[in-house]
Amino acid sequence: MPKYLLLKNYTGGPERHPNFAPMSEWTEDEITAHLAFQRHVGELLRERGEFVDVQALSPEGTYVRYGGPGAAPVTTDGPFPETKELAAGWFMIDVESEARAYEIAAYLSSAPGKDGQPIYEWIEVRPVLSDAPAAVE
Amino acid sequence: MNEHVVRVLAPQVLSILVRRGNDFAAAEDAVQDALLEAHRSWSDAPPDDPKGWLLTVAGRKLIDARRSEAARRRREDALSHEPEPAPAEQADDTLLLLFLCCHPALSPASAIALTLRAVGGLTTREIAEAFLVPEATMAQRISRAKRTVSGRPFAQPGDVAVVLRVLYLIFNEGYAGRVDLSAEAIRLTRQLALACDEPEVAGLLALMLLHHARRDARTDEHGTLVPLDRQDRTQWNEAEIAEGVRILQAALARDRRGEYQIQAAVAALHDDARTAGETDWPQILAWYDELRELTDNPVAALSRAVAVGEVDGPHAGLSAVEELATRLGDHHRLDAVRARLHERAGHLDLAAEHYTRAAARARSTAERDYLTRQAARLRRG
Numbered sequence: 431m432p433k434y435l436l437l438k439n440y441t442g443g444p445e446r447h448p449n450f451a452p453m454s455e456w457t458e459d460e461i462t463a464h465l466a467f468q469r470h471v472g473e474l475l476r477e478r479g480e481f482v483d484v485q486a487l488s489p490e491g492t493y494v495r496y497g498g499p500g501a502a503p504v505t506t507d508g509p510f511p512e513t514k515e516l517a518a519g520w521f522m523i524d525v526e527s528e529a530r531a532y533e534i535a536a537y538l539s540s541a542p543g544k545d546g547q548p549i550y551e552w553i554e555v556r557p558v559l560s561d562a563p564a565a566v567e
Numbered sequence: 568m569n570e571h572v573v574r575v576l577a578p579q580v581l582s583i584l585v586r587r588g589n590d591f592a593a594a595e596d597a598v599q600d601a602l603l604e605a606h607r608s609w610s611d612a613p614p615d616d617p618k619g620w621l622l623t624v625a626g627r628k629l630i631d632a633r634r635s636e637a638a639r640r641r642r643e644d645a646l647s648h649e650p651e652p653a654p655a656e657q658a659d660d661t662l663l664l665l666f667l668c669c670h671p672a673l674s675p676a677s678a679i680a681l682t683l684r685a686v687g688g689l690t691t692r693e694i695a696e697a698f699l700v701p702e703a704t705m706a707q708r709i710s711r712a713k714r715t716v717s718g719r720p721f722a723q724p725g726d727v728a729v730v731l732r733v734l735y736l737i738f739n740e741g742y743a744g745r746v747d748l749s750a751e752a753i754r755l756t757r758q759l760a761l762a763c764d765e766p767e768v769a770g771l772l773a774l775m776l777l778h779h780a781r782r783d784a785r786t787d788e789h790g791t792l793v794p795l796d797r798q799d800r801t802q803w804n805e806a807e808i809a810e811g812v813r814i815l816q817a818a819l820a821r822d823r824r825g826e827y828q829i830q831a832a833v834a835a836l837h838d839d840a841r842t843a844g845e846t847d848w849p850q851i852l853a854w855y856d857e858l859r860e861l862t863d864n865p866v867a868a869l870s871r872a873v874a875v876g877e878v879d880g881p882h883a884g885l886s887a888v889e890e891l892a893t894r895l896g897d898h899h900r901l902d903a904v905r906a907r908l909h910e911r912a913g914h915l916d917l918a919a920e921h922y923t924r925a926a927a928r929a930r931s932t933a934e935r936d937y938l939t940r941q942a943a944r945l946r947r948g
Contacts, residue, residue: 431676431698432930479677479708482700524700526674560931561699 433482433558434531436521436538443552450551451544460544467541475523475534486519522558531555572617574688577602580621581685582660589629591667592713595685597628661686662762665755669730670716677712678733679740684709686758687751697746727763731771731827734759738775749779760814769818770828776811777834780804792937796843808838826867829858833870848877865894869904881912899928903938910945919945 453461475481493506521538525531535553543549577598584594601624605617614620668682683689683697695705738752756772784798793799815831832854840846855871868891876884885908888901895901906921922942929935 433699476704476707479680479704479711481704524676524698524704526676557930559929559935561933 431524431526432528432531432560433522433524434528435554435556435558436523436531436535437554437556438518438520438538439516439552439554443554446552447550449543449547450549453543456544460542460546463542463546464549471521471534471538471541475521480523480525480530480534482522482524484519484521487517489516489518528555528557572605572613572621573602573690576618576621577688578664578686579660580618580625582664583622584625584629585667586660586663590717592717593629593632594625595713597625597632600628601625659762661758665730665759666726667716667719668712669726669733670719671726671729672715672719673712675733675736677708677715678729679737680705680708681712681716682733682755683737683748683751687755689746689751693746697740697748727765727768730759731767735771735774735827738778749775749782753779766818766821766823767825767827769814770825770831773811773815773818774827774831774834776807776814777831777838780807780811780838786933790933791940792933794937795837800841803838808835811835811838824857824861826858826862826864829854829861830867846877848874852878865891866898866900869895869898869900873904873907876908876911881908884908885912897928899925899930899934901925902928906938906941915945 453464456464472481472484490507495504497504521534523531523534525534532555535555539551539553540548541551580601581594581598584597585591589597598621601621604624605621609617664686665682668685669678673681680694680698683694684691689697691706691709692702694709695702698705734752734756737755738749740748753772753775756768756775760768760772780803781795781798783804784800784802785793787793811831812835815828815835818828819832833851836847836851836854852871852874855867855874858867859871869888872884872887872891875887885905888904888908892901902921902925906918906925909915909921910918919942922938922945926935926938926942929938
């Protein structure tokens with residue numbers, strides 16, 4: 431069974447759906463409904479035996495790199511205007527096929543947003559490489 | 568309680584209970600309960616007849632679950648008077664369990680999980696570890712699979728192809744976790760071969776043995792993949808090769824060819840060559856031609872294109888690959904085969920390009936790393 435990462439982006443991906451309204455414009459109830467939907471997706475995946483992991487990421491992050499010999503690490507705070515993508519979190523799933531992964535991603539993207547309408551968020555679907563090569567050459 | 572009890576006796580007890588007409592899901596639960604009780608009460612002294620003990624206790628658990636005093640007395644009497652199955656019946660029981668666990672109503676992933684649990688006797692945790700998913704996810708997958716097959720009529724013996732496919736998929740999972748699923752698949756296929764006199768069952772068992780024999784040579788000490796033509800053939804397991812060839816020859820002699828027998832025949836020809844240069848490619852190509860008559864599987868056709876390249880030269884191989892290109896779409900092996908053929912034709916830049924594309928589409932880290940290195944080797948040269 432292949433594993434897929436369903437990556438939720440704050441920004442990034444192809445052009446946004448015209449119905450998209452950022453969470454800052456939602457009411458409290460709309461936010462509550464949205465979060466309940468996320469939990470519901472997790473429960474659905476668990477119930478079907480497809481769940482591997484779910485994580486949310488803080489939007490605040492720091493870029494760190496090697497500073498060179500003997501130097502301290504170089505750090506810079508984000509976000510940056512030139513940064514195109516910012517991962518918000520992910521589901522990892524273990525499913526029968528790529529088609530099933532797409533089906534789940536599309537469902538995830540139908541999460542309710544402003545006025546209870548689907549947010550049509552782009553979900554990036556990335557296959558996870560397996561550890562073991564196939565036993566048959 | 569040793570592993571023999573869990574891995575060998577528990578599936579036998581389960582199959583006896585199912586053969587007696589009990590519901591599969593209920594019987595499986597009862598066997599798990601009996602194992603728990605055995606775990607608690609056998610620590611000092613295991614019984615003389617552990618299988619009989621498990622059967623009795625599991626039978627009692629089943630009856631308890633029905634919560635009917637009258638039914639309980641009746642069935643307990645029936646259980647205690649039923650004789651132990653003879654060895655031939657045990658083989659039939661294994662077959663019955665395999666057919667049930669590989670029921671066509673199940674998705675492959677569910678059939679694999681249920682087979683490993685109910686026939687292989689692996690714990691849910693071991694299966695979860697082998698597939699790198701949380702234990703709760705695997706428990707849920709198994710539980711759904713049990714509900715799906717519960718109360719369904721058994722698959723007809725003609726459905727042995729479905730069982731073989733599930734066993735082959737298990738074999739191909741390899742050994743990602745703590746459990747060696749390839750070895751487990753071989754063990755289960757051996758059991759099936761004892762119970763089912765079909766040339767394709769023998770063919771699959773031979774295929775598994777002939778590939779498993781090369782396992783130690785397939786990776787170097789850093790875990791890097793070593794392709795067939797570079798493997799140290801002294802590391803191949805001669806006993807497994809000899810057994811695989813013996814089983815294959817007996818199957819082929821019955822003249823009812825099938826996909827597994829033909830793939831095993833190809834594997835046997837590779838295993839038979841002392842050096843890569845001595846490989847009998849014309850014979851391999853003849854087998855792939857026969858396979859093409861049986862199946863239009865494009866992945867098998869891709870393997871045939873490799874053989875065409877070896878027999879008739881890389882240009883002929885490339886033509887055979889291009890005929891498949893539309894059917895295979897962006898299958899990750901397509902570019903790897905193109906790269907290999909271009910390299911043999913001396914088109915080193917093209918070969919490097921295809922290796923790079925193949926690496927981007929590889930589905931395992933070992934394959935990706937191997938293909939990335941191949942591209943780097945050609946760019947340097």
